[in-house]
Amino acid sequence: MSETSINRVSASPLANVSQILPFSCVDGPGSRQVIFLQGCNYTCKNCHNPHTITLCDHCGDCIPACPQAALAFDSLSLNQVNKRGMKPRIVWSRELCSHCDKCLSACTKQSNPKTQQYSVEQLLAQIRTNQPFINGITISGGEASLQLPFVIALFKAIKASPQLGHLSCMLDTNGSLSETGWRKLLPYLDGAMVDLKAWQQETHHYITGRDNHRVFQSLTLLAQHEKLYEVRLLHIPSISDFDQEIDALSQYLNKLPETVRIKLNAFHHHGVIGEANHWPNCHEADIQRLAAKLSQRGVKNLVLPSVYL
Amino acid sequence: MTVIDKLASIVSDPHLSPKQKSAYLALEAEASLPYVTISDAVTEAMQAGIICDMFEGHAPFKPRYVLPDYAKFLRQGSSHLELAAATDLDEAINALVILYHHVPSVTNMPVYLGQLDELLMPYVEGIDEQTLYRKLKNLWIMLDRTLPDAFVHVNIGPRDNIVCRTILKIDAELKQVVPNLTFMYDPTTTPDDLLQIAASNICECNKPHIANYPMHASAFDAKGFGIVSCYNALPLAGGANTLVRINLKQLASRTTSIDDFFEHTLPSYCALAYELIEARAKFLHQESHFFDSFLVKEGLIEPSRFAPMFGIYGMAEAVDILLGNAPISEQMSNKPSKNYGHHDSANQLGYRISKALNAIVKSTPVTYGYNDRALLHSQSGISLDIDVTPGVRIPYGTEPNPVAHIQALAPHHQYYTSGISDILTIDATVKQNPEAMLQLCKGAFNLGFREFSANVASNDLIRVTGYMIKLSDIATFKLQGSRTNTTGLGAEAAQNTGILKRQPRVAAHELTPHYF
Numbered sequence: 001m002s003e004t005s006i007n008r009v010s011a012s013p014l015a016n017v018s019q020i021l022p023f024s025c026v027d028g029p030g031s032r033q034v035i036f037l038q039g040c041n042y043t044c045k046n047c048h049n050p051h052t053i054t055l056c057d058h059c060g061d062c063i064p065a066c067p068q069a070a071l072a073f074d075s076l077s078l079n080q081v082n083k084r085g086m087k088p089r090i091v092w093s094r095e096l097c098s099h100c101d102k103c104l105s106a107c108t109k110q111s112n113p114k115t116q117q118y119s120v121e122q123l124l125a126q127i128r129t130n131q132p133f134i135n136g137i138t139i140s141g142g143e144a145s146l147q148l149p150f151v152i153a154l155f156k157a158i159k160a161s162p163q164l165g166h167l168s169c170m171l172d173t174n175g176s177l178s179e180t181g182w183r184k185l186l187p188y189l190d191g192a193m194v195d196l197k198a199w200q201q202e203t204h205h206y207i208t209g210r211d212n213h214r215v216f217q218s219l220t221l222l223a224q225h226e227k228l229y230e231v232r233l234l235h236i237p238s239i240s241d242f243d244q245e246i247d248a249l250s251q252y253l254n255k256l257p258e259t260v261r262i263k264l265n266a267f268h269h270h271g272v273i274g275e276a277n278h279w280p281n282c283h284e285a286d287i288q289r290l291a292a293k294l295s296q297r298g299v300k301n302l303v304l305p306s307v308y309l
Numbered sequence: 310m311t312v313i314d315k316l317a318s319i320v321s322d323p324h325l326s327p328k329q330k331s332a333y334l335a336l337e338a339e340a341s342l343p344y345v346t347i348s349d350a351v352t353e354a355m356q357a358g359i360i361c362d363m364f365e366g367h368a369p370f371k372p373r374y375v376l377p378d379y380a381k382f383l384r385q386g387s388s389h390l391e392l393a394a395a396t397d398l399d400e401a402i403n404a405l406v407i408l409y410h411h412v413p414s415v416t417n418m419p420v421y422l423g424q425l426d427e428l429l430m431p432y433v434e435g436i437d438e439q440t441l442y443r444k445l446k447n448l449w450i451m452l453d454r455t456l457p458d459a460f461v462h463v464n465i466g467p468r469d470n471i472v473c474r475t476i477l478k479i480d481a482e483l484k485q486v487v488p489n490l491t492f493m494y495d496p497t498t499t500p501d502d503l504l505q506i507a508a509s510n511i512c513e514c515n516k517p518h519i520a521n522y523p524m525h526a527s528a529f530d531a532k533g534f535g536i537v538s539c540y541n542a543l544p545l546a547g548g549a550n551t552l553v554r555i556n557l558k559q560l561a562s563r564t565t566s567i568d569d570f571f572e573h574t575l576p577s578y579c580a581l582a583y584e585l586i587e588a589r590a591k592f593l594h595q596e597s598h599f600f601d602s603f604l605v606k607e608g609l610i611e612p613s614r615f616a617p618m619f620g621i622y623g624m625a626e627a628v629d630i631l632l633g634n635a636p637i638s639e640q641m642s643n644k645p646s647k648n649y650g651h652h653d654s655a656n657q658l659g660y661r662i663s664k665a666l667n668a669i670v671k672s673t674p675v676t677y678g679y680n681d682r683a684l685l686h687s688q689s690g691i692s693l694d695i696d697v698t699p700g701v702r703i704p705y706g707t708e709p710n711p712v713a714h715i716q717a718l719a720p721h722h723q724y725y726t727s728g729i730s731d732i733l734t735i736d737a738t739v740k741q742n743p744e745a746m747l748q749l750c751k752g753a754f755n756l757g758f759r760e761f762s763a764n765v766a767s768n769d770l771i772r773v774t775g776y777m778i779k780l781s782d783i784a785t786f787k788l789q790g791s792r793t794n795t796t797g798l799g800a801e802a803a804q805n806t807g808i809l810k811r812q813p814r815v816a817a818h819e820l821t822p823h824y825f
Contacts, residue, residue, distance in 0.1 A: 133752030
């Protein structure tokens with residue numbers, strides 16, 4: 001999928017949303033409503049939410065897998081299929097669903113039939129109800145920046161609203177957005193949490209299937225504009241290269257503004273599929289060792305996990 | 310079990326201290342007296358578990374909760390206790406600790422230790438921070454070791470002062486069970502950074518509870534109020550003479566329809582509860598001679614400031630029974646359901662029941678009450694309660710996310726003058742983000758919550774990536790998957806058994822009101 005747009009910029013964009021959490025403590029400063037968008041341009045072996053990678057193509061493989069009959073082709077589009085040769089669409093019944101996730105197992109395309117389309121106005125209505133409880137909104141994914149026109153439209157609307165204007169607007173991203181994209185978003189963005197999945201190009205490629213030069217570009221640009229809230233390092237013992245590259249990594253992190261939080265995340269197997277299931281779990285001791293090495297080299301503002309799985 | 314057998318098993322119980330044995334023996338002695346005079350209908354309702362006297366005893370000789378005017382005591386001293394008025398911090402702390410041991414309650418422990426920062430502020434002039442810290446820390450340790458009951462309760466706030474801040478600091482450091490702590494919050498006087506400290510403390514040790522000060526204050530007169538035991542708001546210089554509670558679940562299962570519930574069942578059982586309240590309060594006020602005590606003579610309490618608490622519990626089950634919903638289970642908690650706490654129509658019926666109860670309590674006079682009335686209370690349960698949820702809470706383990714949880718319960722709070730405790734279980738990720746706790750608390754008050762209690766320690770759910778998952782599921786999986794991979798579990802188990810080891814020393818007589 002191209003980065004420019006999956007929606008037309010002119011029309012009011014719709015978002016493909018995989019999930020909304022009204023209250024989160026781990027997605028930026030304070031308490032936040034988190035909107036997870038569907039679709040990612042990375043294919044990380046260690047992905048903890050592999051069902052958020054691909055947009056649903058309505059192939060229907062999941063329909064027979066559902067024990068509750070909560071998935072079906074909608075009759076309207078079935079009629080249209082007959083008339084105009086269009087693809088039928090899957091409809092998910094929230095009422096019937098028991099959230100057993102058998103549809104996710106049946107899907108061969110790393111997608112999810114339960115994603116919903118939201119307009120900016122629909123999301124604003126939800127945010128208004130939630131507003132007394134939150135400090136801000138975080139858009140996550142998938143990879144949130146793939147739906148940039150929507151992100152910009154939503155943040156713009158929040159900033160323009162007298163009732164919601166105080167809410168901070170944050171993005172949780174893999175850092176792959178182009179400089180052009182960032183420049184469009186920056187006026188409406190309060191901060192970003194960026195994943196740095198590996199230091200070396202080869203390691204990054206091995207883990208994510210993509211290069212990391214864009215990530216460094218994004219980090220630099222966001223830091224310049226004081227919009228870099230957090231850098232996230234996912235520690236996978238013997239797979240990620242932060243241990244081996246500790247000197248170069250520390251030097252790099254020390255050049256970032258002091259306010260930037262360096263968040264260490266511990267790899268675990270929950271939700272992971274494929275070969276990464278054979279990778280070692282990251283324990284508290286592994287994180288403590290990495291944190292100690294970074295601290296010894298002057299890295300400040302380290303944040304460690306509150307719970308290890 | 311005969312009385313003699315029960316006494317024998319109490320005296321030889323390996324898990325009780327001599328003091329705890331004495332307390333249970335006294336309860337059994339009182340239970341061998343004839344019950345205060347009540348009609349057969351009340352007796353039957355009590356035997357059927359519809360109305361409950363909270364095991365306060367057959368012949369109430371002390372009020373359930375007593376809230377002395379400690380400020381008056383410090384100003385005037387006490388002729389009965391042969392104490393002059395306090396002139397400095399040491400004398401003030403010493404005098405308070407002395408009086409604590411003369412304040413009875415249902416548990417024989419003082420359930421209210423006073424608005425401690427306001428009480429001590431007049432005595433801290435010229436005392437440096439470190440000295441104050443040392444003296445208060447010693448007081449804190451002494452309270453925990455000499456009054457081992459989880460419901461011994463200190464109040465602080467809403468004004469910012471050095472005693473309030475020092476207490477919050479000490480409480481987070483020591484993480485003791487005693488004293489229980491309520492921080493009063495008033496948006497017009499409490500600075501945000503002080504509320505933030507209180508919110509950070511909750512992330513550390515599940516204390517303090519935060520009380521919506523303006524909302525409580527408007528329910529009582531200028532003489533004030535206190536929060537005691539497990540979140541009961543009562544008049545200062547008074548208290549609660551008795552607490553009688555109604556099991557709404559039982560009521561719902563004895564009714565033929567929703568209309569019948571409101572028209573007949575609820576009013577008729579409320580009338581029986583009032584009969585029990587009257588009988589118990591009359592004995593206390595007229596027969597026991599409690600109100601001849603020095604506490605009354607010296608003006609530390611006034612009989613007219615004691616009110617009966619009209620408690621209810623089992624709201625969740627009552628609503629689901631009335632609507633014909635199957636009982637909710639933990640497996641269903643994250644799924645759409647029509648159950649109480651999860652669906653608007655169920656929640657609306659709950660509000661209607663609370664409103665009806667409020668109308669009954671506000672319009673029914675009592676002989677010994679606060680402005681001749683009892684005070685409605687959402688009762689937070691005792692260890693006997695099986696398959697019935699405390700107060701108006703959402704069944705434990707099935708609560709929705711904290712925001713939905715607060716939104717579902719907030720409309721009840723306006724009615725429960727003498728306290729309502731809805732404990733929000735918040736996942737452990739909040740520990741690194743106390744600002745989130747602060748915002749959640751403000752959101753709750755914004756919607757009309759009377760008090761905000763959060764429990765982080767016992768929450769089995771944890772937010773991982775886009776999911777909330779259960780730690781216990783992960784633990785089970787790990788045990789099955791790899792028997793050697795138990796470092797985390799081992800640590801957690803050690804922590805838990807550490808907590809369990811503390812239990813015998815610190816009891817919660819409120820929850821375990823008699824010897825089982």
